[in-house]
Structures are given as C-alpha cells and as structure tokens.
Amino acid sequence: MKAKISDPRQRLLDTATELFYNQGYRATGINQVIREAGVARASLYLHFASKEALLIAFLQYRHQYWFDALKTWTEKTAKPKEQIMAAFDFLHDINEKEHFRGCAFLNILSEMTDKDAAVLQVIQEHKKDLRAYLGHILVKEKQALKDQVYLLFEAAMIESQLYRHQWPVQEARKAVSGLL
Amino acid sequence: MKAKISDPRQRLLDTATELFYNQGYRATGINQVIREAGVARASLYLHFASKEALLIAFLQYRHQYWFDALKTWTEKTAKPKEQIMAAFDFLHDINEKEHFRGCAFLNILSEMTDKDAAVLQVIQEHKKDLRAYLGHILVKEKQALKDQVYLLFEAAMIESQLYRHQWPVQEARKAVSGLL
Amino acid sequence: MKAKISDPRQRLLDTATELFYNQGYRATGINQVIREAGVARASLYLHFASKEALLIAFLQYRHQYWFDALKTWTEKTAKPKEQIMAAFDFLHDINEKEHFRGCAFLNILSEMTDKDAAVLQVIQEHKKDLRAYLGHILVKEKQALKDQVYLLFEAAMIESQLYRHQWPVQEARKAVSGLL
Amino acid sequence: MKAKISDPRQRLLDTATELFYNQGYRATGINQVIREAGVARASLYLHFASKEALLIAFLQYRHQYWFDALKTWTEKTAKPKEQIMAAFDFLHDINEKEHFRGCAFLNILSEMTDKDAAVLQVIQEHKKDLRAYLGHILVKEKQALKDQVYLLFEAAMIESQLYRHQWPVQEARKAVSGLL
C-alpha cells in the first residue's frame, strides 16, 4: 500500500523543500507554500505545528536525501582516497543539478540566531554527521588531516555557491588529493 | 567638515549594519530600522531608494570596516607567513567580539537568489578583494596554494559560526601554518 | 444507569462549562474545548449540532447546577427572611469559590445580540426562574418589594464581579435586611 | 481650524464604538472595523497600537460621552432627589435610543478576565466615577443609602438589557423614590 499520490503532508514537505532551499526561509511565505502544494491553509497546521516546525521537518528530510545521495557516490569504490574524491565529485554534480544554490543547512544557518536553538541543533547535527562520515572514511589518518579535508569540503560548497562556479570544488579536490 | 552627531543617514547605516548583520536581511523590518535609528520613515527613503539600496550601502560600509580591521592585524608584521597567521588571529578576535555571527557577506548571500544581481555583485567583489589580498601577501607562492589558504580562511569563518566555537579557526590556522 | 467515567458528551459539557464561564463564549475556541475534553473534533459535532448548541447545553446545565446550589443554602431554614439572607450568603460563597467571575448568564448575555434568540431565551428563562423563586419565598410581600430584592440580588452579583470584592454583596444584603 | 471631515482616527473610534458596543469586542473583527470606517488596515495600527488599545480608547471615549449625556439630564434641576430621578429617566431614554444594549462597560467586563488588567481598570474607573457622582448628589445621605441607590441604578441598566424591557428601570426608580 503506497502513499496516496495526493498525500498533503508529503506535498507540503516537497514544496517547502524546494522553496526554503531556493529562496530562503524568511523569503518564503506560508501562502506560497500552500498555494504551490495545492493544500488548504489549515491543513498545513494540521501536519506541522508552525512554520518553524515545517522548517525543521524540511531539514531532516533534506538530511536524509543528501546523505543518501552522497553515499551513492562514495560507495562506488572501497578505497578511502577514491571515496573522498567521489565526495567532491558529488558536490560538482549537485552544483550543476541545483544551480549552485549551495548547502541548504548553511543557508538556513545564516537566517538563524541563538534564539532559534531547535533549528540550530538540527543543522549542527547534520554537519557533525558529515564530519564523522568523512572521518570514518579517513579512519587511519590523523585528526588534523581529517579536519582539513572537512573544512575544504565545506569551503568548496559555499564558495561555489558564491561564485556560481565549479572552481572552488576543483581546487579543494586538488588540494585534498595532494594531502592524501 | 564633520558629520553631525545626529546625521540621519549615518544613523540609518549604523542601525542597518547592526540589524542586518545580527538578525538577517529579511528578518529585519524597515520599522525596526527607523525606530532604532530614531529617524522618520520617509527620511529613510530620502537617503536610500529602497530597502535593497540600504542593504547594498550596508555591505559597502561593512566591506570598508572589515578590511580596515583585517589590515590592522596583518600589518603588524612584514613577513608573509606571519601576516597570514595574523589574519586567522583576526578571525579569532571578531568571533569573540561579534559572538560568532560569522561573515556578513556569506550570511546575506544565503538570502539572495540570482535575481538579486546587484547585491550578489557587491558580495562577490568583497570576496574577490579578500582573495586578491591574501594572494598578494602570498605573491611568491603557487596559485593552488593561495587558493587553499583562501578556502581554509573561508571555512574557518563559516564553521566557527556554525559550531559557535573557535576550533575551526584553530584547525585552519594550523593547516595553513603547515602549508607555508 | 450510570454515566461512563469517560462519557464524551459529559466531558465536553464539563469542559465547555469551565471555559465558557471563565473566558467567555467567543474567546473560547472549539479547539481548546476538544483538547481539554480529550475528545475528537467530530465527536463534538456528534453530540452537539454546533458551537451554539453546546453553549445552550452549558447554560441549561449551569442552570440546574446553580439552582441546586442556591437551594442548598436557602433550605437550611424555613423563615422567609432568613432564606433571603441565605441567598446572599450563597453569593458570597460562590464569589470566593469562583473567583468573582460573576453570573454565567449575564456574562453570556453581554456577548449576544437580538439575532441570538435561542440563547437569549435560555438566559431569560433562568432569570425569570430566579425572580419567581425569590418571589415565592416572599409570597406575602408586595410585588414592588419582591422586585427590589431581586434587583439588589442581581446588582450584588455583577458589582462584586466588577470590583472583585464582596462589598456589593454585603451592602445589598444589608439593604434587603432593612426592607424585610 | 476644525478636525477634517475624514479624520481617520475619529472614524475608527466612531466605528469601534458602534461595533464593540453593539456586537461585543471579540465578535468584532478588525476587518469589519476598517471596512466600515473606510480606512486602510495599516492606518488603524498607525493610530492604535493594537485591538486592545482601540478598545481602551473606545471605553474612554464612551465614558466621556455617557457622562456628558447623564449630566445633561441631571443638571435640569438642582434638587438632589429630582436629580436622581432624572438619572433614571436618562436610563429610560438611552434604552430606547440604543435598543436595550445595556451598559457598554459591563458588557465589555463580561468578556475580560484578570489578565486584561488595563481594560478592567478603565471599566472600574468608570463605575467608581458613577458611584462618586451619585454619592455627590446625595452628599447629605448615609453611605448605605448611597450604595443602595447605586446598586439599583446598576441593576436597572443590566436587567432592562436582559428583558429588553423598561420595567426594571421603572421599578428601580420607584424603589429609589421611596428611599429618598
């Protein structure tokens, strides 16, 4: 028994994913979300307690989606160095597919302050998971090197968003290749 | 020719600087700006064509301020490597002073899309200037190394914002120290 | 034939009683009623045709409850004057117990207009019953005096609500005592 | 220089007066107020900080209006007893003119709870002023009698609203007449 094609909750999540990611959290009004999801206003609040709750649901959804996509790339090989290279290739790929919109988590981070603790935590968890994932691949390397790889990976994401160009991914990839 | 202590334009710019930086562009309403600046609503539109124009003025103002502060640190020494180290110390310092609010330009970047071309350009110019400045200090090094330093510098900024912690600055600094 | 401890209808009525009385009819949303009653939304409409029907049920329920409580006080004695005095003591008592929330019927009256005829009628019936009850105790007195007692009784209720204080009950009681 | 015929603040106040009085505070939406006042939505918030602020302004406005009207009646004579009788005649008159809508202050009171302290205070002040005014007319009488007159006056208002009939005014008037 599959989910109904018109499952409102999923449609809201899909729409929020697209809008929050592409235009930002505050620039996206609840009106636009429900209009594009084809759902009644109150139905949103039936499934999500607030706009912030929808944001958190989006981040968790995106977390799953993003990691699945990353692993699809890294698991093509078993060698650590090649896996890390594949991770940068993955960045290259989503830059193309998502038009250099950058990291959903870092983008949302910019809109949050210390009082948005619940959101901050989801973002931090995501990044901790990424750092742990890269660290796990590089299990035999020193911590300093693991961190360097992680930082270059992060920089590659945000700088390619900034310049709307792949060069930061390529430069970071080259640098990491030299380190391993 | 001094600026009046109650110069409305400057007060608006100061207030916008604080608010746009600390709570974000869209989260900051024109009401709050004029209230905290102690200026009449229409006076804002006398000095700035629109909210976006105020944003751009803020970014340009911040650009000047930020570079001046950076240079105050780097110009304490003449040796390239020490200058780069000083740049990271500068990051450490503003993280403390500005409570890990990160890079004003990257934060605003996250709220912009391709249709905000004018804003994007100011942000890109700022980062190009930074990249050129670091590149100029490392004039004798290869381009790949210059880029690596720049990317680690950027990563240090955004990751310390993310974790509300100095470790990314320290790790990036160490890594750069090893490269030079 | 006992009512089940979890009888939804009774729980709705109890909850509506508390909320309509303490915060008013319009200030009380159906959401709050079903949440605090622990009942499904549609169950409310199974037992009551509309929010107004629930209001009327509440008023009728309250009518019964209130008169029972009044009679518990007045029936402690057989002498008419003492019975009237007991009625004022009853007011004093519920003011304490219900924190000066006043008369449920007069409160709801304030929220109603001529088009809420069904509700108005229940309220008027209640007051007519009260007037008749006091009149019955004072059966040997003239109509004008009966009315004066009734009016002072009513004033005692609403004015103690207004001032959050017992003095209107005490003054009215004294005045009535002098009249009889 | 007179107030402009289209003074928005006054139009809002007039409209709020009519609507809050005739249909109640919570039953009256901001939409209806601005529509009937012929004023833009944001203009309301230019002149009044919130709906509650508008309510308080209405109560203060009504206070002035009501007392002026009362005094117009009582000042027709100089004799205390006749002044009190005139006060009851005033009640009779506004019952006709305002279709038994009762006392604006007691009606709003019914919609308020202890947390609406600011509103409660305005209502209590109004009633204290009324009590003082009647007390001042009856300056030579004992306090108990003053209170009795006040209570009967209050009862006359609310009971004629309840029954949509003048009899409570007439009975209270007769009772007071007998007391003086």
Next chain:
DNA sequence: AATGAATGAGCATTCATTCAT
C-alpha cells in the same frame, strides 16, 4: 458511536513604499 483529515474564511498584525506638507 467515534475519529483523524481536510477545508475556506477569517483572525490580528506587519510589510515596504508613497505622498502631502
């Protein structure tokens, strides 16, 4: 009898901008 999902209309409030003075 009982329920969770869904809805369109409405809530109070704030938005960025313009205008007359």
Next chain:
DNA sequence: TATGAATGAATGCTCATTCAT
C-alpha cells in the same frame, strides 16, 4: 532636508464546520 499620515498586500496562524472511514 525632513516628516507624520496613509496605504494595499502580505504575514503566520486559528476559526467553526464537514467528510470519509
């Protein structure tokens, strides 16, 4: 140069009610 008044559109959210199960 400076301002208070005014505005239409949008904000996030809740309303009372109905429906399919």
